[in-house]
Amino acid sequence: MATPLDADALDIDPLLDDPATRIVVCCGSGGVGKTTTAAALGVRAAERGRRTVVLTIDPARRLAQSMGLSELDNTPREVPGIDKAAGGELHAMMLDMKRTFDEIVETHADTDRAKAILENPFYQSLSTGFAGTQEYMAMEKLGQLRAGDEWDLIVVDTPPSRSALDFLDAPGRLGSFLDGKFIKLMMAPARVGGRAGMKVVNLGMAGLSLFTGALNKLLGAGLLRDVQTFIAAMDTMFGGFRTRADATYRLLQAPGTAFLVVAAPERDALREAAYFVERLAADRMPLAGLVLNRVHGSEAAALSAERALAAAENLEDGGIVDREGGKVLDRDAPSAGPADPEDGSPAVENPGHTRSVTTLGGNEKTETTTETAERTIAERTVPDARSATDRASTHGGTPDGDGDTQGSDGGRDGDESRDSLLESRDSREGSAEVREGSAEVSVLAAGLLRLHADRMRLLARERRTRDRFMALHPDVPLAEVAALPGDVHDLDGLRAIGERLADQPRSAGSR
Numbered sequence: 001m002a003t004p005l006d007a008d009a010l011d012i013d014p015l016l017d018d019p020a021t022r023i024v025v026c027c028g029s030g031g032v033g034k035t036t037t038a039a040a041l042g043v044r045a046a047e048r049g050r051r052t053v054v055l056t057i058d059p060a061r062r063l064a065q066s067m068g069l070s071e072l073d074n075t076p077r078e079v080p081g082i083d084k085a086a087g088g089e090l091h092a093m094m095l096d097m098k099r100t101f102d103e104i105v106e107t108h109a110d111t112d113r114a115k116a117i118l119e120n121p122f123y124q125s126l127s128t129g130f131a132g133t134q135e136y137m138a139m140e141k142l143g144q145l146r147a148g149d150e151w152d153l154i155v156v157d158t159p160p161s162r163s164a165l166d167f168l169d170a171p172g173r174l175g176s177f178l179d180g181k182f183i184k185l186m187m188a189p190a191r192v193g194g195r196a197g198m199k200v201v202n203l204g205m206a207g208l209s210l211f212t213g214a215l216n217k218l219l220g221a222g223l224l225r226d227v228q229t230f231i232a233a234m235d236t237m238f239g240g241f242r243t244r245a246d247a248t249y250r251l252l253q254a255p256g257t258a259f260l261v262v263a264a265p266e267r268d269a270l271r272e273a274a275y276f277v278e279r280l281a282a283d284r285m286p287l288a289g290l291v292l293n294r295v296h297g298s299e300a301a302a303l304s305a306e307r308a309l310a311a312a313e314n315l316e317d318g319g320i321v322d323r324e325g326g327k328v329l330d331r332d333a334p335s336a337g338p339a340d341p342e343d344g345s346p347a348v349e350n351p352g353h354t355r356s357v358t359t360l361g362g363n364e365k366t367e368t369t370t371e372t373a374e375r376t377i378a379e380r381t382v383p384d385a386r387s388a389t390d391r392a393s394t395h396g397g398t399p400d401g402d403g404d405t406q407g408s409d410g411g412r413d414g415d416e417s418r419d420s421l422l423e424s425r426d427s428r429e430g431s432a433e434v435r436e437g438s439a440e441v442s443v444l445a446a447g448l449l450r451l452h453a454d455r456m457r458l459l460a461r462e463r464r465t466r467d468r469f470m471a472l473h474p475d476v477p478l479a480e481v482a483a484l485p486g487d488v489h490d491l492d493g494l495r496a497i498g499e500r501l502a503d504q505p506r507s508a509g510s511r
Helices: 012-017 034-047 062-066 097-108 111-118 121-129 133-148 161-178 181-192 194-207 209-219 223-253 267-282 305-316 326-330 369-381 388-395 410-472 491-502
Strands: 023-027 051-056 089-094 153-157 257-263 287-295 354-358 364-368 478-482
Touching: 012 034, 012 491, 023 034, 023 223, 034 051, 034 062, 034 089, 034 153, 034 257, 034 287, 034 491, 051 133, 062 089, 062 491, 097 111, 097 121, 097 133, 097 223, 111 121, 111 223, 121 133, 121 223, 133 153, 133 161, 133 223, 161 223, 223 257, 257 267, 267 287, 267 410, 287 410, 305 410, 478 491
Parallel strands: 023 153, 023 257, 051 089, 051 153, 257 287, 287 478
Antiparallel strands: 354 364
């Protein structure tokens, strides 16, 4: 497939080989092969000598299956089957949101306070399903992996759709949550203490009586008490949350991080990709390029859709375009009759045409000239049904003991005529079989041509969509990955994806 003239090729191998590259973040909408791309990058980086870990935030299990692992959890697991000849290795893990939150509490709180937090009902709900918690915990886990300095390269597979950029918003949202009036109100008793603190809280609760009444009916009478207890226990940890989140955000802006936007050559997917590109630029995040997955191609691209359809229609019409007379031969116009041969003998009608024959009763019936021709040949060449003796006496021959006529060629002439008639019929039947086989081949060829026309229309649509994106973002390097015939479900498939990512044209032209 042709590469846009104004698009630079994305160099994957130099990006993965560069020791300064420590984090690669794959983001994009759902269903575009983002998880597969992240896994393929991890495999290629490991087999090129880097100690790599792939962190997936996507809850799908495809990553574990493609890497031959029974499951992934919050702990990096080594992937078997990786070629370690270059000195690298590959580990993979899946973010466990609750377990990550528990680890933070256990690390940054004393034993008694940690126990109180972990047993708090509001915390248990927050750590498993609160909006934005997954993205914030991903920031925490990424910060932990990077701070340990154990890995040469961390490849991050973000959640699908625009929530992938919630990954970037997590620190800001957390700060807004911690600085909100509701949190400050809930933290007041812990900060003031004693009866004075309780009076402040009672005054605040009076102002929220209608709101708290509705929550009590919906979620239970102990909700606010659980929230207040949780916030009081977490008070000393909130500053650490904000500090670590801000540090990870700055890490994502650092030169050692590279963002890859993953998309498919479809309008909606590239619209999301454009949103990601613009948002990353606004947040000053380092964008490495765009990976365009499942790009279709054809080895017969020189045959356009229009020409393929025209050829298919010609085959379906019995090769009408190839006839000298075009469709004239198919018309039902009356024929002027056959011309007399040059030897002066009477003309014989072409077999296969119909004519009217008047019977003795005056009625007309229609019969084919094929039948007439066969009967005429029989009348002219086959002797009448007389006895052998009569035929012999007529022609001057005598029958032998077997009833055959000797001294005359009449019997042999009759046999030869019958053989000729049988051979003529066999020839017509053979010709019919040939025509039937040829018709089947034509139908098959026409179907293949129509499939090719559909493929060429798909290629044209993908090319227009891609070129529209590149016209808006000409400075984004591009890597195209040709569509595979099946799903990727093992390391060999991931290696094939990695090779296609790395095998990009160095200049504009046809692939």
